[in-house]
Amino acid sequence: MKMPSFFSSLKVIFCTLLFFQFSVHADHHAKSSASLFQKGDRVAFVGGGLIERARLNGYLETTLTMVAGAQGSGLKFRNLGWSGDTVYNDARSSFGKPQEGRDRLGRIIAEWKPNVVFLNYGAEVALSEGLPWTDESAVKKQSAGKWEESMKVFLEGYQKLVDALRKNAGDNLREIVVVVPPPLENLGDPLPNHKSTNIRMGKVRDALAGFAKKNEAHFVDLFAQMGGDKFEGKITTNPLTNDGLHFTDSGYQKLARHFSHGLGYPVEDLEFSDSLSQNLRKSIIEKNRLFFHRWRPANETYLFLFRKHEQGNNAKEIPQFDPIIEKQEAVIEDLRNQLFKKEAIN
Template sequence: MSAKASPLILALGWIALPLLAQEVTQVSPPAAKPAEKAAFEFHDGDKVVLLGNTVFEREQRFGSLEPRLALALGDTKVSMRNLAWSADTVFGHARSYFGPPEEGLQRLTGHLELLKPSVVMLCYGSELAFEKLGGLPDFLTGYRNLLELIRKHAPGARIIIVSPPPLETLPPPLPDQTDANKSLSSFRDALRKFALSQNTYFIDLFELMGGVPKPGVIVKPLTENGVHYTREGYDKLSTKLVEGLGLAIPTVAPAELDPIRREVLAKDELFFNRFRPQNETYLFGFRKHEQGQNAKEIPMFDPLIDQADGKIQAAKAALLAGKKQL
């Protein structure tokens, strides 16, 4: 018999090849799913400091974030201090008062050394929405310097970087925010890479809050003016922030949160007066020769703030205990 294959055998071989390929495909294991992002790990006794501009500073008006985070952490107890400053930048412009930005960073240094945070959550960069990303290189340099400052004066602090949330287009005469949101989307992409390079935890609040909105006027706004969030806006923003940390908030009615929220608002007011007294120029500045003797009263806020922390934890424990009994 000839060693050369006959045409019939060759034809049968060509028919069998697709069948074999199909059989191999069927028995191949399914492709592995991408690994889910690990939850941020909080430790009992953590002190969380919020740093940023208006997005974070205005949160203390509503007390939305801390109650939700407290419930999501269950028996783990953490405290929160809001060091955010409206219109501030990574360079320290707003918190510098009348001096250069360096003065603002010096003030921040003092606050970090006082508080000794173990977790710092930052939200900066909203201004990049209107600068068409022209200032992005300088911004990232400033952000890197700010992180170095935090790590120097709060050694061991774990850092969370949060992207700014989207803006809303409201009826005229308020502006259309379409282009600004496109800039924020591109900025978010750059910030994600930066956060990874700095070995920090990243929360994409821009996408969690809906990403680039559809063109046109927002039907049910969560902001007062397209930029500043309302109480309902902060309730959603806070919920998404906690989800971005990889945590789950127990199901509670809004009214059930009110006892914790009230204690948080009281604590935040005490802390605001502690670190930003209205007459600081007279207490510590160039007019301290007039009322500087009253500066000794400012540290007296500290035990009151600690007591307020205890009331927050007690209100949380009462709510969780009630849930367990149901």
Template sequence: MGRCSVGYVLLQSITLLAMGSLATAKDSPPKLELQDGDRVVFLGGTFIEREGQFGYLETALTTAWPDRKVTFRNLGWSGDTVWAESRGIFDPPQVGYQRMIELITLLKPTLVVMGYGQNESFAGEAGVGKFVAQYEKLCNDVQATGARLAFMTPHKWERPKSPLPDASRQNGTLAIYAAAVRDLAARRSAPVIDLFELPKPTANLTENGLHFGPFGYSQLVTAIQIQQGWPRLSPSDEKGELIRQKVVEKNMQFFHRWRPQNITYLTGFRKHEQGNNAVEIAQFDPIVARIEGEISELNSK
């Protein structure tokens, strides 16, 4: 082959590589990054609610940009779907859905991070269309607040120890729903935390094949930090753990604020009995604000 031919082939190769790099960059979803002053709302099912109990993801986001003032509100509800099927309490899901949108609006978020698809996947491949249609509606209703959106795909399920059934058999269907979430994020040019494509751990991270405990969340969030390219504290830095403990305390107080144990009597169909006590709900607000101040102080050191 002559020198010119070699040069032409080499030029072609470089061009193809460059085109491939550009395509990859174009196809890659934007990374999730917080802005100064962000008011973040987490919305979703069991994965989101349990994150509020352990606080690893919120701590990772808090410490990634210590110079930015950010607040978080966790509105996760175990077993929930994009139809708000867990939130109706004694009312139909549509009423719970409306209450959810009203609460989100009241919180005035600038960013809503949504994690759905896990429970919806039980409808199988035939249910994907309905799932996406309702997710689009939820996105539109949330964006009416002016908030940006970010998404989380469903995560893989694991094969737990006997005698629990093999939850990993659902992963084929979960993959379809994860792809649907990626497509939804792409249509809205929104960041997506791809839990489904995180590296497979060497040991099980879930307690029962489906749900993560503290260890599972800690390992999972480390993988998310790498995937998203977030700045990270040193593993030996105790500051992150101190902040996480405060995050958990704050989330517990906010949980009592928006989901009081006797909600049926305070704001539900039996409020005619004890509804006068609903004025006490707002007393959690200064407690939450105080703990957020302590988190901010720790984070700035």
């Protein structure tokens, strides 16, 4: 029997190793680019004004609903954004300390049990150089200190927020996505040019990249994708915001595309011009309106707090939003199915 030569054996070993290396790389690529969403996922958006205002035009949620594909059926989203919020959840407090805001967020997360959570924080630090950006008594003074000290406070608060989310969501929570805020725009005098703010935002981004890796979270760099690293302070010719900070509806449409692209979804063929897509977006906006009144009723002082002795009997009506929201979500799912059926035919 003829024995294989040394070089023949070496060739076999080399090919085997090459195949193994390719297989490992392919598997890693598949995992990194695999769909973030799974059938029936509950998804929560948590952050400040950028997130809260997204519910009003629906572009972000509609885009994610569409790019999730036909296999991502039954997705349900909850916008838990709160304008002015920080990683210590200051803005969510009604009359008390930030702990009250953390408790509020903890309750809704424990109730909703999301599978995927998008987190968007960091602008509070970049916009507040030398000023306290949280009322959390233990760290308020440090938040107004030198940059390194303020960032330390921010990252410590962010870590506590992530830990609390995981605790309250329990085993349901599968994915956390850390989303870097987009760059601010210069719209000319009398508004600030935001050059120094964007430099600080870039530093926040760099810190969040390591933070996301540490927490085994996905990372979406809206700052880089939307031109933050190239910002030189020039006046923006085609603004996406009303004032350099707050996005217009068309601005949100573009932001949503960058958001989805950052998650690895293709957005080249994404359009909102047809009637089905428009009806889907309108239905999502209506669902968001209903849910907003469910979890943030305008008269909660009378319903749940220190004046509940006057109208607290009406608190029983708040859970009655739930079946209405479920009905609206059925409409959304039907429109979504029609949309993908139409694409499959075409």
